[in-house]
Amino acid sequence: MSIAVAQVRRDFLVAFRARADAVHPVAFFALTVVLFGLSMGPDRQAMGELAPGMVWVLALLATMMGTDTLFRRDFEDGTLEQLLLHGRPLFVAVLAKLFAHWCVTGLVLTALSPLAGLMLQVPAEGLPALAGSLALGTPALTLIGAIAAALTVGLGRGGMLAAVIALPLFVPVLIFGAGASLAAASGASPAAEFLWLGALLAAALTLAPFAVGLALRVSQEY
Amino acid sequence: MADPSNEPLLCTRGLACGVNGRTLFEGVELTLSAGDLVEVRGPNGSGKTTLLRCIAGLFTEEAGSVRVRPPERPLYLGHKPGVNPMLSALENIRWYLALEGLSRDADVCRDAVDTVGLGRAGRVPCATLSAGQRRRAALARLVVTEAPLWLLDEPFSALDDAGQDLVRSLIDRHRDAGGAVLCATHEPVGLPDAGRLELPG
Missing domain, CATH: 3.40.50.300 (P-loop containing nucleotide triphosphate hydrolases)
Structure with missing residues (x-):
């Protein structure tokens, strides 16, 4: 367990020292929300129907931007080698690393999402579901994105390839996430979508760290 | 041993x-x-x-x-130093000790950083150090490892x-x-x- 604590502490410290990196996805999210808000025109009704999906797509893209660099620096400076050699069990170390990363991206996006929803005219009754669906969905996105990032970390600039690998896996999360907030906004119960999101998160949480660990091992074979 | x-x-x-x-x-x-x-x-x-x-x-x-x-x-000391440039030598060695499951006593870390001759340079982010000093930060692992x-x-x-x-x-x-x-x-x-x-x- 001390591995997990030490890894989270370290990654928080690194994120704080390299603030520009950590802020990048969140800034992207905030800026694009503002731009959409300005460009969509004054039709509240039409916008309110599109907005939950839009916030979700932007959160997805921001998460993907963040996961792209998740392992790259550690790969380059050799700390990844040390993690693979000594970070036993690797599952715990990987999970800790992803948790720290989610806290500085996904959690912040979730916290900002009601504001983004208001800006894009999401009906008030849809806002809790929007934030709730992102709270369940962004960890799943981070876990899935991490698999793609780990698979491509040894390839230098693997950003595009990582996106191609991760996007099909992102789709179910996106569908149920956006579906939950849309259902709530139109007055229906989002329970089914939330249960699906929970199931997807549980699956990602149990399977992704193993996949990430294996992919990181492969990245060392050069 | x-x-x-x-x-x-x-x-x-x-x-x-x-x-x-x-x-x-x-x-x-x-x-x-x-x-x-x-x-x-x-x-x-x-x-x-x-x-x-x-x-x-x-x-x-x-x-x-x-x-x-x-x-x-x-213990593997490769071409890549295994030192995060955003962290100081001291913070790097603390993390490494946790990975190895060893005690993260502050004195142990300080001794290791002093032994490899970093002293005060061991307290600033490694990105500001020279290549040789960063190499020394990596050598601190040799001091603490079991x-x-x-x-x-x-x-x-x-x-x-x-x-x-x-x-x-x-x-x-x-x-x-x-x-x-x-x-x-x-x-x-x-x-x-x-x-x-x-x-x-």
Whole structure:
């Protein structure tokens, strides 16, 4: 367990020292929300129907931007080698690393999402579901994105390839996430979508760290 | 660190490795017991780094076997320093101690950073240090580790004379304590009773 604590502490410290990196996805999210808000025109009704999906797509893209660099620096400076050699069990170390990363991206996006929803005219009754669906969905996105990032970390600039690998896996999360907030906004119960999101998160949480660990091992074979 | 069993710290049999289908070396037979130092020599591209990474478990062999005496995992000091540039040497060593499951006592960390001659430089982010100082930050791992087998890849690179003497003294101390060292290098380490493995290239 001390591995997990030490890894989270370290990654928080690194994120704080390299603030520009950590802020990048969140800034992207905030800026694009503002731009959409300005460009969509004054039709509240039409916008309110599109907005939950839009916030979700932007959160997805921001998460993907963040996961792209998740392992790259550690790969380059050799700390990844040390993690693979000594970070036993690797599952715990990987999970800790992803948790720290989610806290500085996904959690912040979730916290900002009601504001983004208001800006894009999401009906008030849809806002809790929007934030709730992102709270369940962004960890799943981070876990899935991490698999793609780990698979491509040894390839230098693997950003595009990582996106191609991760996007099909992102789709179910996106569908149920956006579906939950849309259902709530139109007055229906989002329970089914939330249960699906929970199931997807549980699956990602149990399977992704193993996949990430294996992919990181492969990245060392050069 | 005394050897409880008679099993050697490292034993390879008929080890062969290749990159992209091209075999780098084959039939490597190595046995390292307590107190041994073996230099791995050979021209550039002969597979010194690959051999070390293979023994560390970072690279899969083509044929043969590697056995590192359990339960310990070897210490690996590669070309990449394994030092996060955003963290100080002190913070890096704390993280490493946690990975190895060792005590993260503040005194232990401070001693390690002082031993490798960083002193106050060990308290600022490593990105602001020179290449040699960053290398010293990596060497701090040698001070704190309890791994009996060390795999050192060009440990003298980027180091000044005092730094090179430091590496020698750390290796010396480790051998006295019953450890073994496998060191890929181009120039002789300069310590007595060093074995030598020549990779043909």
